[in-house]
Amino acid sequence: MKTFYNKKTTIITLAGAVFTSLIIFNSCISEKAAAKSGVELWSENCQRCHNTPSPSTFSPEQWETIGMHMQTRALLTDNEKNKIVEFLKQ
Amino acid sequence: MRQKNQKKRKVPLQLLYGLLFIMSSGAIAQQTPVTVDSALLDRVNVLEGQVASQKLGEEHFMVVGLTTFGFVSNKTTTTFSGSGQVSKTNKIIDGDSYEFSPMLLWRHGNKFLLEFEPSFAGDGLGVNWADITYFAAPGLMLRAGYIVLPFGSYDKRLGAGWINKLATDPDGVAGFSDYGIEAQGGFHAGDMKLSYDVAVSGSPSLQQDGTLSSVGLSPSNNHKTLTARIGWLPLSNSSLEFGISGMTGKVGDPGSGFENAKTNMYAFDLNCVQNIKPFQVNLKGQYSVVDVSNVDYINPVDSSIYNFNNHTTASYLMLAIRPMFSDNKVIKNFELAARFAHYETPANSLTGAKDNSFSVGLNYWLSWRTVVRWSYEAIRANSTVSSALGGNPGEINQSNSMFLQFSIQL
Numbered sequence: 001m002k003t004f005y006n007k008k009t010t011i012i013t014l015a016g017a018v019f020t021s022l023i024i025f026n027s028c029i030s031e032k033a034a035a036k037s038g039v040e041l042w043s044e045n046c047q048r049c050h051n052t053p054s055p056s057t058f059s060p061e062q063w064e065t066i067g068m069h070m071q072t073r074a075l076l077t078d079n080e081k082n083k084i085v086e087f088l089k090q
Numbered sequence: 091m092r093q094k095n096q097k098k099r100k101v102p103l104q105l106l107y108g109l110l111f112i113m114s115s116g117a118i119a120q121q122t123p124v125t126v127d128s129a130l131l132d133r134v135n136v137l138e139g140q141v142a143s144q145k146l147g148e149e150h151f152m153v154v155g156l157t158t159f160g161f162v163s164n165k166t167t168t169t170f171s172g173s174g175q176v177s178k179t180n181k182i183i184d185g186d187s188y189e190f191s192p193m194l195l196w197r198h199g200n201k202f203l204l205e206f207e208p209s210f211a212g213d214g215l216g217v218n219w220a221d222i223t224y225f226a227a228p229g230l231m232l233r234a235g236y237i238v239l240p241f242g243s244y245d246k247r248l249g250a251g252w253i254n255k256l257a258t259d260p261d262g263v264a265g266f267s268d269y270g271i272e273a274q275g276g277f278h279a280g281d282m283k284l285s286y287d288v289a290v291s292g293s294p295s296l297q298q299d300g301t302l303s304s305v306g307l308s309p310s311n312n313h314k315t316l317t318a319r320i321g322w323l324p325l326s327n328s329s330l331e332f333g334i335s336g337m338t339g340k341v342g343d344p345g346s347g348f349e350n351a352k353t354n355m356y357a358f359d360l361n362c363v364q365n366i367k368p369f370q371v372n373l374k375g376q377y378s379v380v381d382v383s384n385v386d387y388i389n390p391v392d393s394s395i396y397n398f399n400n401h402t403t404a405s406y407l408m409l410a411i412r413p414m415f416s417d418n419k420v421i422k423n424f425e426l427a428a429r430f431a432h433y434e435t436p437a438n439s440l441t442g443a444k445d446n447s448f449s450v451g452l453n454y455w456l457s458w459r460t461v462v463r464w465s466y467e468a469i470r471a472n473s474t475v476s477s478a479l480g481g482n483p484g485e486i487n488q489s490n491s492m493f494l495q496f497s498i499q500l
Contacts, residue, residue, distance in 0.1 A: 029278035033326055044328045047363050047370070050253045051458035062152050065197040068225065069205060073247060075276035075285035075321065078228040 029079070038087025041080050048074065053088070060089035153500075155192035155207065158251030160495030162187045170485040187495055188212045189251055201225050219267065229275040237272055240287035240319040241265040241337050242376050243359040250499070255372065255410045255427035256451045257465035257493035262404025262433035263376050266304040266337075268292040268315070276321075283328060285321035287335075290314055296341040296351050299440040300387060300400050302380065315339030315353075333359040341382065348385035355380045368415040372427075375407040390440070391480045398438040398476075406431035412453075425453040435474075442474035442481070451493075459499040467491045 036044075046052040058066055067085035070076065076084070161182050168175045181187070191209040198204070203225070207218040221235030238246050245265040248254060270291025277284060293313035294302040319335035335357045342351040357378035364371045382400035389396050412425035433445040451465035469489040475481025 028280055030281045030326070033278050033281055033283075048328060048331065048361060049247045051455065053458055057459075058152075061150070064200070065150060065152055065195050065203070066154075068197055068200075068203045068223070069195055071225075072203070072205075072223050072231055072233065072274065075274060075287065077276050077278060077283070080276075 029077075034079070036083070038083035038085075042084045042087050045074060045076060045080060045084065046070075055088045055090065058088075063088045150197040152195050153192055154195065156189070156250055156252050156497065156499045157191070158187065158189045158495060158497040160187040160257070160493055162257075162491055162493050164489060164491040166490075167488045168485065169488070170482045187257065187493055191218060192500075217267075229277040231274050233272040233274070234270070236267060236269050237289060237291065239266045239268060239270070239289050239291055239315075239317040239337065240272070240274070241317050241335050241355060242357040242378055243319070243321075243331075243333050243335075243361065244376055248374065251495070251497035252459050252461055252499040254497075255408060255425065255453060255463075256429055256449045256467075257463060257495045258449065258467060258491075260376075260404070260406035260408075260429060260431035260433075261445055261447065261469075262402065262431075262435075263378060263406060266294050266302075266317075268294070268304065270315075281326040283321075283323040285323075286318070287321075288316075288318045290316055293339045293341050294353070295343050296346065296348055296353075296382060296385075298346075298387065300382065300398065300436060301441055302341060302353060302382065311340075311343045313340035313342075315341075329363050331359075331361040333357075333361075335359070342385075347388075350383075351385045352383045353380065365415070368413050368422075370412045370414040372410040372412075373408070375405070377403070377405040379403050387439075389479060391478070396438075396476075396478065398436050398442075400436050400439070402435050404431075404433045412455075423455045425455065427451045427453065437474040438476040438479075440475060440479055440481070442476070442483075443471045444474060445469055445471045461497050463493070463495045463497070465493040465495065467493070 043052055055063075063085050067081050067088075071078075071081040159182075161180070164179045164181075166177050168177075189209060189211045191207055191211075193205065193207040196204040201224060203223045204221070205223070206220045209216050209218050217236060219236055219238055221233050221237050223231050223233040226232050240246065242263060242265055244259070244263045245267075249259055249264075268291040270289050272287065272289040272291075274287040275285065291314070293311055293315040294304055295311060297303050315337055316339060317335070317337040319333055321331055321333045323331045337353065337355040339353060340349075340351065341353045342349040355378065357376060359376040360374065362371075362373040380402040384397055384400065386395045386397050388394075406429055408427060408429040410425055410427035413421055416422040427450070429447075429449045431445075431447045431449075433443075433447075435441045435443050447467060447469040449465060449467040451463050453461050453463040455461050467490070469487075469491075471487040471489070473482055473485040473487070475483060477483055
């Protein structure tokens with residue numbers, strides 16, 4: 001019982017630390033990074049793995065879906081994903 | 091009479107006033123939508139968008155995917171104790187030159203995404219991934235299902251035929267897929283960016299020859315594996331990424347004789363993309379080490395017990411150059427790529443070898459996601475299989491292959 005309690009406490013503490021760290025790190029974006037436009041982020045991030053996609057490839061609705069898929073692959077931040085998708089939807 | 095006439099006049103005047111009022115109201119009504127109705131319409135559009143993003147529908151389901159096919163010509167020369175043997179093959183359908191993998195994506199609102207990618211390749215029908223992702227919070231995505239484990243960066247990001255710059259994957263860098271849960275995300279730290287990816291999953295299976303096998307869709311043991319990768323992008327334009335990853339867990343199947351065998355793996359990966367106009371330069375690499383605890387194996391020749399240091403290393407470095415920013419519409423679509431890879435499997439095991447491979451390729455991009463490529467690959471494999479296991483230590487296999495390949499993402 002004591003071991004279980006300790007494990008539970010450790011897990012909760014770790015989870016809390018992770019969430020706190022995420023909040024802190026997410027608030028640590030520099031002005032330079034925050035000011036980047038969708039087209040800048042599109043050209044910088046997509047080419048990390050493949051050629052930059054043409055906005056005409058998919059419909060706006062489909063870009064939303066593709067954006068979510070790519071966020072899981074490239075581990076984009078929410079800000080990056082939203083700006084890139086908005087650019088591609090235009 | 092006059093009053094009567096005045097009365098009579100009043101009627102048309104009232105009608106006139108009435109008409110003027112109606113017309114003016116109409117005019118107002120016609121003018122006001124410019125201010126009032128546009129705001130209302132904007133609001134309605136926003137609400138419609140919110141409703142549309144939440145409801146189920148065909149719009150949120152889409153099929154993408156990729157296919158790769160081509161031709162491969164191979165010549166292999168086996169040399170041992172001064173004598174050589176040559177074999178030649180020409181194939182259209184081959185594990186390295188054919189793949190058909192439709193990917194089904196289904197977005198439910200803005201919080202859930204289902205992904206399913208079956209794959210038919212030269213080695214049969216399989217599943218690359220089948221999972222659901224919950225976008226829990228900024229910088230936190232939770233995933234469950236049959237997932238690609240975050241060991242190295244090649245499998246998750248670079249292995250697809252239309253992304254790969256060469257016709258083959260470097261030997262030994264393929265990772266593992268399994269059932270599991272995963273937490274991942276990316277966040278800024280000033281100008282830099284960091285990413286994390288942690289998964290708890292089923293375990294690969296230690297085979298009778300000492301290799302680890304991804305168990306596919308049928309788990310063969312109940313062990314759990316912890317896999318994690320941290321990515322660091324030190325430059326504000328995300329052009330450089332360093333990754334470090336590791337995996338640990340038990341790998342022995344019940345009844346196999348090595349139930350308590352464990353593995354510890356680690357990998358370093360590098361990704362650098364620089365636009366040095368008129369060129370785009372791509373440098374990618376990975377170095378990985380796989381250690382499995384020492385256990386006893388059964389010699390297939392005489393059923394005796396033997397063991398070996400189960401230590402495997404794999405690495406590659408790939409450089410690609412494309413004159414992407416050239417004004418010439420043809421030249422800008424060419425890309426030259428070269429890769430060196432080293433793969434060393436445990437000496438004195440049934441699979442022991444030291445492989446060195448060199449690949450070079452010329453791609454022509456028909457669109458951002460469609461490529462035709464020519465590729466040449468030379469692999470020199472020096473066997474380290476013990477003679478007690480029926481091997482020929484020192485045997486050299488020299489394989490030379492030429493690929494013509496077409497790959498498209500749809």
